[in-house]
Amino acid sequence: MDQLLPQLVNGLVLGLLLFLIAAGFSLIFGLMDVINLAHGSFLLFGGYVGLTVIRSTGNFWLAVAVVPLVTGAVGLAIEVTVLRRTYTRGHLIQVLLTLGLALIAADLMRWNWGAYVESVDAPAALAGLVDFGGVFQVPLYRLAIIGFGLLLAGAMWVVLERTRLGAIVRAGVQDREMVAALGIDIDKVVAGVFALGTALAGLSGLLAAPVTSLYPGLDFDFLILALVVVVVGGMGSLKGAFWGALLVGMTDVLGKAYFPEFSLFAIFLIMAIVLLVRPQGLFGTREAT
Amino acid sequence: MTTSVARAARRNRWAVPALVLALVAVPFVLGTFEVSLATTALIFAVLAMSLDLLVGYTGLVSLGHAAFFGFGGYVAAYTAIHLTGNLLVVLPVVAAGTALLAVVLGFLALRTTGVYFLMLTLAFGQMLFGLAVKWTPVTGGSDGLAGVPAPFVGIGPMSYAFTGRVRFYYLVVVAVLALGWFLIRVVGSPFGHALVGIKDNEERLASLGYDTWRYKMAAYVLAGVVAGVVGALFVFFNRHAAPENLFWVVSGEVLLMVIIGGAGTMYGPALGAVLVRLFESYVSSYTDRWQTLLGLLFVAFVLFAPGGIVGVIRRRRNRGRAPG
Amino acid sequence: MDALRVEGLTRRFGGVVAVHRVSLDVAEGERRAIIGPNGAGKTTLFNLVAGKLSPSEGTIRYRDTDITGFAPHQRARLGIGRTFQRTNLFPSLSVCENIRLAVLAQTDRARRILVPVERFADVEDRVDELLDDFALAHRATTEVHELSYGEQRQLEIALALAGRPSLLLLDEPTAGMSPAETSSITEIIAGLPREVTLLVIEHDMEVVFTLADRISVLHHGEVIAEGTPVEVRDDPNVVEVYFGGAG
Structure with missing residues (x-):
């Protein structure tokens, strides 16, 4: 049992990393109704960009500054050029589009970074x-991730709940046309949220890199965990993303420590239970349809 | 849509004999490489058709179809290595195994629809992939299960083994024609029309007295079993069950074949599968970036021709027919 | 025996009570109209009877069966048919395929997976009969999105009747129709066999007075009056809350 405490800390670390990933994913879904299957790609891309910056300058903190700017800018560019064309054409088209982007991104990243x-x-x-x-x-870096994750969770909560911008975003999650009717340029809000979500994904990729390392396939490993987090926590809910991420992170780490072959099965089990008992997720309000 | 298939079939009554003849002729006309290419293309054609039953007919967009394809392959490899390579044993075992898997996954995934269903199927598929990579004693871990013996049918001296590329190719041709015929019959049946009804308007169908949940489950299991069977053939073809067969990229690729060909038409996805395999084979001899090109092609279809190739052809034909 | 007996039916949405202790007895073969101002709870009541919603309290009996916990498809198989307020068809199927799907619903052949859908002679006969009854024969192979609005509404009712329901729920059958279309639909409904029990939500009073044997008036989720068309028209309560708004 002397293994348990450090494992709990590791679970907390993974949980907060997952929160960073899932928060952007869930917010984008809530506001735009877009399931962004390329979310994990932005994460891996952020990690790789950080790797390049660190290799060439030796400065981790520079990477922390550069990565969200780069991934956010790429996200913005994709939103404006491609994604925006699909909003009136239904969920499926959008999901398929992001699937195509994820395929392309996976291949290009393997090409460039090996x-x-x-x-x-x-x-x-x-x-x-x-x-x-x-x-x-416990490695100090992991404690720092815990601290940073909690800080960011707090900051996002303050922005969403206590500022005018947050009110607009929350209103947009509820009803986009309503917000547009108030004379707010909803297109800009959507683009901004998408850029923010992808910037956050990139940053979390960089922050995760010293813990998980970077490899082709990490994109979908994390995307799946983010999907599970929002299924468990509830779509479009920051609170759901937070508690869902902690639950999934803990389960994954403890599962890996005690049943290494079946850790994914433990996550599957949690997801199954939530789906059976509360299909809308622990903190979700809408039906899973 | 389904009657238009029937109508098209009546119009092109020579299409099926011509197709059979062409498939039989392949080993006589083309080389070993092309025969292998045709074998995998045909396997993926049926895989795409089975996914079309879910995507194009029932309106259940699954991004986890590789789960059944890969799982069926592992079951086949495990049975062939540890028990027998007799297809009369292996294929029923595979069918029963994938049916069971489909019932379990369907029980959870079918509680949702739309993008949630897509997310869950993706997550389930990746979980199976993770299990295959990690559960080394049973699955061989990331190496998979190698040394799968050649499949055969019959008993003792009365048995016939599918050794060699050409024999195996003909086995696949028979399986593909049988499964393809089966799926086309299914979508033209009362059951198939009920599936279209679910895609169009599930609530209305239920109000007519259809227990839509059972129809969706049946479609999910049928599609899973067909995918599992062709997954077994794919493993026998490679003599190796690899975890990559379960990977999301395979699910994505099959979905792409369905969309490119034209969802909800059955023969469209088959065509899409053949074209995508040919494209991959052709392009990969020039560049390693075929996945990028495939992704771009996919994005282009999604944006500009969501009805796929069949959709484009139909629109052309209708425009030609419309009075000017 | 009553065809439909609703007792103490209540449905709350959060804190809002949409239907409050509604009781209805509809006799076999009776044609009952439910009227009431917008927001009176008519559609909620309807969805409770059809099984789309489940009640917070109360019971629903159909003939001798308590169907309160039954799913919509189970109610349909017992002989309860319904139409929808907004046209609700199968857009990727043709008119004839729409009707066939509805005819097959009540037979165990709907589960056949390897037989061509048009193989059953008795089903085809019934499909042709319905196509003729609803004057849709010349549109049989048309895709439903190419139909006129009136034709779509006709098809909507044809689907509900395909399984020969003994209780038919009609949710605003004439909504959005031209006067000519309204009278032709009203004629079709009036011409239904008398043994079919009807429960109709309708705004058009002329249609209501043509069709209904009895009328229930719903207001704020409660039944405030019930009786023959004449009784209801003269009921001071009804005049007050329903017609009074205009005067």
């Missing part, structure tokens, strides 16, 4: 281990 596992070092300032009373040790 098919090997690339590890990324944590920044020097956050290297080292923190000792918990001689009982167990």
Whole structure:
């Protein structure tokens, strides 16, 4: 059982990383009704861009600044040029479009960054281990992720619940036409949220890199976890993304520690239970239809 | 839509004999490489048709069809390695196994519709992929199960083994014609029309007295079993069950074949599958970036021709027919 | 025996009570109209009877069966047919395929998976009969989105009648129709066999007075009056809440 505490910390780390990923994904769905299957691609892309910046400058913090700008800009460009054409044409077309983009992105990233596992070092300032009373040790970087994740969750909550912009976004999640009728340029709000969501995805890819390393396939590994998080937590709900992410993160880490072959099965089980008991997700309000 | 298939079939009464003749002729006319290419193209044609039963007819867009394709392959490999390569044993085992898997997954996934259904099927497929990679003692881990023996039918000296590319090709031709015929019959049947009714308007269908849940489940299981059977053939073709057969890219590719060919037409997705396989084979001899090109092609179809090739042809024909 | 007996039916949406302790007894073969101002709870009541919604309280009996917990398809198989307020057809099928789907619904042949759909002679006879009855024979192979609005409404009713229901729920059958279309639909409904029990929501009072044996008036989710058309027309309560708004 002396393994349990460090595993719980690892679960918290993965949970907060998943929150960063799922929050953007869920917000984009809530506002735009778009299931962005390329969300994981933005994440891996962010990780790789960070890798390149770190390799060429040796500066992790520069990467933290550059990555969200790059992935957010790419996201914005895709929203404006391609995605926007599909809003009037139904969910399926949008999902298929993002699937096509994910296929392309996976191939191009393998081309540019190779098919090997690339590890990324944590920044020097956050290297080292923190000792918990001689009982167990946790890398400082992982604690920093916990802190950053909680900070960002708080910040997103404040922005969404306490600012005018947040009110517009929340109103847009409920009813886009209503917001448009108030004279707000909903197209700009949508584009902004998409850019923000993809920027967040890129940043979380970079932050995850020292923990998970980067490899082709990480895009869909994380996309699946994000899907599970929003299915469990409920679509379009920040609170749902937060608690769903913690639950899935904990399950994944504990599952891997105790039943390595069946860790995915533990997640499957949680998802199955939620679907059977509460199909709209723990904090979801709309029906899963 | 289905009667228009029947109408088209009456109009082109020579189409089926011509197709059979062409398929039989392939090994006489073309080389070994082309025979192998044709074998996989035919396997994917039926896989795409089985997905079309869900996507184009029932309106259930699954992004996890590789789960059945890959699972069927693993069941076949495991049975062939540990028990027997006799297809009369292997294929029923595969059918029963994939049916069971489809019932379990369908029980959960069919509680949702639309994009939720798509997400869940994707998640289930990736979970099976993860299981295949990690459960090494049974699945062989990331290496998969190699050393799958050649399949055969019959008993003892009365048996016939499908060794060699050409024999195997003919086995696939027989299977593909049988399964293709089966699926086309299904969509023209009362059951098939009920599936279209579900896609169009599930609530109305229920108000007419259809237990739509059971119809969706039946369609999901049927599509899963057909996918599992061709997955078994694919594994026998490669003599190897690989986890990649379960990967989301395969599900995405099959969905792409359905969309490119024209969802809801059966022969469209088959055509789409053959074209995509030919495209991959042709393009990959020039560039490694065939997946990017395929993705671009997909995006182009989604944006500009969501009805697929068959949709484009129909629109052309209707425009030609309309009074000027 | 009553065809339909609704007792103490209540349906709440969150804090809003849409239908409040509604009781109805509709006799076998009776033609009952439900009227009431917009928002009176007519459609909610209708959806409760058809099984689209489940009640918060109360029971629904059809003939001798308590159907309160039955799914819509189970009610349909017992002989309850319905139409929808907004046209609700199968757009990728032709007119004849729409009707065939409805005719097959009541038979176990609907589950046949390898027989061509048009193989059953008795089903085809019934399809032809319905096509003739609803003057749609010349449109049999037309896709339904090419039909005129009036024709779509006719098809809508044909679908509901295909399975020979003994209780037919009609949700505003003449909504959005021209006067000519309205009178032709009214004629079709009036010409239905008398043994079919009808429950009709309708705004057009002329249609209501033509069709209904009895009328129930719904207001704020409650039945405020019930009786023959003449009784209801003269009921001061009804005049007050329903017709009074105009005067």
